[in-house]
Amino acid sequence: MIRDAAELIRPYVIRTPTLPMGRLSELLGLPVIGKFELLQHTGAFKARGAFHKMLRLSGAERAGGVVAVSGGNHGLAVAYAARELGIAATVIMPSTSAITSVQRARDDGAEVILTDTIGEAFAHGLGEVAVGKVIIHPFDDPAVIAGQGTLALELYADAPETTDVIASVGGGGMIMGVATALKALNPKIRIWGVETLGADAMTQALQAGEPVALDHLSSIAITLGAPSVSARTLAGVRELVEEIVLVSDEEAVRSIEVLSQTSKIITEPAAACTWAAALRLRDRLPADARVALVLCGGNASLDDINRWRSQFPGGSAAGSARGSEPASAAAPIVGE
Numbered sequence: 001m002i003r004d005a006a007e008l009i010r011p012y013v014i015r016t017p018t019l020p021m022g023r024l025s026e027l028l029g030l031p032v033i034g035k036f037e038l039l040q041h042t043g044a045f046k047a048r049g050a051f052h053k054m055l056r057l058s059g060a061e062r063a064g065g066v067v068a069v070s071g072g073n074h075g076l077a078v079a080y081a082a083r084e085l086g087i088a089a090t091v092i093m094p095s096t097s098a099i100t101s102v103q104r105a106r107d108d109g110a111e112v113i114l115t116d117t118i119g120e121a122f123a124h125g126l127g128e129v130a131v132g133k134v135i136i137h138p139f140d141d142p143a144v145i146a147g148q149g150t151l152a153l154e155l156y157a158d159a160p161e162t163t164d165v166i167a168s169v170g171g172g173g174m175i176m177g178v179a180t181a182l183k184a185l186n187p188k189i190r191i192w193g194v195e196t197l198g199a200d201a202m203t204q205a206l207q208a209g210e211p212v213a214l215d216h217l218s219s220i221a222i223t224l225g226a227p228s229v230s231a232r233t234l235a236g237v238r239e240l241v242e243e244i245v246l247v248s249d250e251e252a253v254r255s256i257e258v259l260s261q262t263s264k265i266i267t268e269p270a271a272a273c274t275w276a277a278a279l280r281l282r283d284r285l286p287a288d289a290r291v292a293l294v295l296c297g298g299n300a301s302l303d304d305i306n307r308w309r310s311q312f313p314g315g316s317a318a319g320s321a322r323g324s325e326p327a328s329a330a331a332p333i334v335g336e
Helices: 002-009 022-028 046-055 059-064 073-085 099-107 118-130 142-158 173-185 201-208 231-240 249-263 269-284 302-311 317-322
Strands: 018-020 032-035 066-069 089-094 111-115 164-168 190-196 243-247 291-294
Touching (some): 046 073, 046 142, 073 089, 073 099, 089 099, 089 118, 099 111, 142 173, 142 231, 142 291, 173 190, 173 231
Parallel strands (some): 164 190
Antiparallel strands (some): 018 032
16 A cells, blocks of 8 residues: 555656765664654655545545644644645644644635644534544544555665664654554664654553553653544554654754754654664664664744744753763663
8 A cells, every 4th residue: 555655646746865874874873874754745754645535536535535634744744735736724723733734724725723732623623524524533534544654665665774763743643654654664773763852642452452642742842742642543553563662752852953963954843753762772773783764854943043043051062962861761662
């Protein structure tokens, strides 16, 4: 299904580059590459799943329109894909969403509805489905998961020697697609997930043995802010992912600094936290490991980054890259 998705969406998505990250390799002591999904349409991998789902809709379904619930990147992807395919789209966002994301979705022709919370947004989305629209779920849909997994086919084609892949987890759709593809191509590849404290729905689900609803998102990594994972993605992580590594917001901010200084890229916390996880895993990986970071998105403004740095002052990017993990950070959760 992932291979079929790659063929179907090929005319509509960017084949993003997989590039060596030499300075990060020096800091980690292991070869590091990046899969630059932040260069995808709308600045994140989400375009892959959105296009795949919508391209598989029937004519009647397209005529009825689509609806998406999102704190940012998924909504942007659905709005963009709908515009390109000539489908009417409604995007429901919590009022905490970035103003730029709201405006960009509107600029692509979507009707944007704001709600007080992400929970209310999902409830409103169900109402839109009741009047005939097709919901494009951000993660709990096989077509969306398969679309996200296409990035792993590209990664493996470009860097088949990779031994360890680190990807962030929101609702779990992307890491499930990536892990499904890579484990089929090479069962020996290790897949590691990463979440931030306060946006840790998968970690809590693994601890509880079932999906857990988060009361609220307290992390700056708003694009990881799924209110819960699904039974489908929880099962996928249990089967295919080594661990979910939990890092702090401060580690994510320090990682944004490292990536900007060493690799000249601007990442959102959801992408930068893969570097924080790599530092946590450094002493546990074998000497011949070759690490890939899925740099899933870059939708952070300079104002956002300045605000986060003010919130977590005091650390230098280079120093934190060599430093030890914060004492307050929680232990990783085994996903098996």
